[in-house]
Amino acid sequence: MSDSTKLELKLGIFVFIAIIILVVSIFSVGDFQSWHSGGYKIFIKFGFLNGVKLGAPVRFRGVDVGEVRDIDIVTDVESINSFVKVTCWIKKSVKVPKDSGVWVNTLGILGEKYIEIMPGEAKDVLEPESFIIGNDPIAMHEIAELTKKIITRIDTELIRLKTQEGTLGKLLYDDQLYRKIYTIIENLETLVLDLKAHPWKLFFIPKKKN
């Protein structure tokens, strides 16, 4: 073999292996697999989306079966009411019942959002390109507001306790009440001891004076 063909052979092998690696890796990386396998689109209607991103995974019974392809805000011209229309791509083999529940859920430590579909009982399957209504996630500010409300309520109750308002406040802080209860318990104790020592006293009926 002459030197010139040897050089070409070496370079040929070098480039050929690289191209094979490139082709194999392009066909096996994440987003290519979804391009060639079949699927269909469904639309999900949300009132609030809590920051789901394009390309977020869609899970059916906890298994990744698709992704979010498009997020639109659809506004009704007359009433100015708007909602969020999320277009999801789902694998062809997955059949979603019509009464399935759809939620926005959080994944992992980094807090990525994804869409969770839990199937319902219905026998009819969601057609491609049809709408399903999602359950709105609770916004962080709503949770914060609710917590604030609960805490202010507890706080006012605690203040009332401190200022000895109400029965519980008196019970906790009124010394006099405590002393009275203490004497009552002491008296009760002597009574019980007395009864134990002389049980016949229970049946003792003083004679009525005529």
Place this chain on the structure above:
Amino acid sequence: MKSCLYFLNKLGNRFLALLYFIGGLADLTLHTIFFTFYPPFKKRAILEQAERIGYKSLPIVSLLALFIGVILALQTAVLMQRLGSEMYIASIVALSVVRELGPVITALIVAGRAGAAMTAEIGSMIITEQVDALRTLAVNPLQYLVVPRFLASMLMLPILTIYANVIGIVGGYLICVYKLYISSNMYISITLEALKFKDIFTGLVKSLFFGMIIALVSCFYAFKTEGGAEGVGRATRSSVVVSFVLILSADCLFTSIFYFIFP
């Protein structure tokens, strides 16, 4: 006052030198691109350069890519183990190697290895007046010397980068599977899931431009060689330093383009 004037004079000279450099490099780039499409085509010379730049750089590129993969896995493991999420090591290694470290490390190695050799070779041809001899034979030195190096370097860099990417990921795999006991299948599936077509594509586009930068800067400094052996040394040093600076600034530019304009 005098020192102030001296300083301004120095600054102005530096700025002029920078403008001369940019102009000269742009001129060389345009001529090289023009002569690339202008017959006669030197197929033999291109193949020889491709062997020198690509094939012979493969061992050192592989070795360093392996080290990079191992280092990345170990360094991220320190943090990820504290968070209890070792699974993310695979995606961090894959993304940083494919998007950034593979292309850049390959370009730096080739600039240091093949680029310096190019400058020294053409530079000594210049000081021994071999290039003038070419001109008297009516051979265009740009077409005879620069175009094959330009084409070979531009085409070989992406191919070396593909090897570097795979070997870097293998380095991360070795650490994760044999040291951190993540299952082999899981590492592979997380890697493939984390990578997108765009990551591979942008990395290869970057390395294509790095290849052009290496060949053009090396040839530019070679043609500016003056004096004797010392001049060749100076030209080689400048070509390596400027290649490094231009590669990293081009990388910064591309990364911001891909980040801001095509997210």
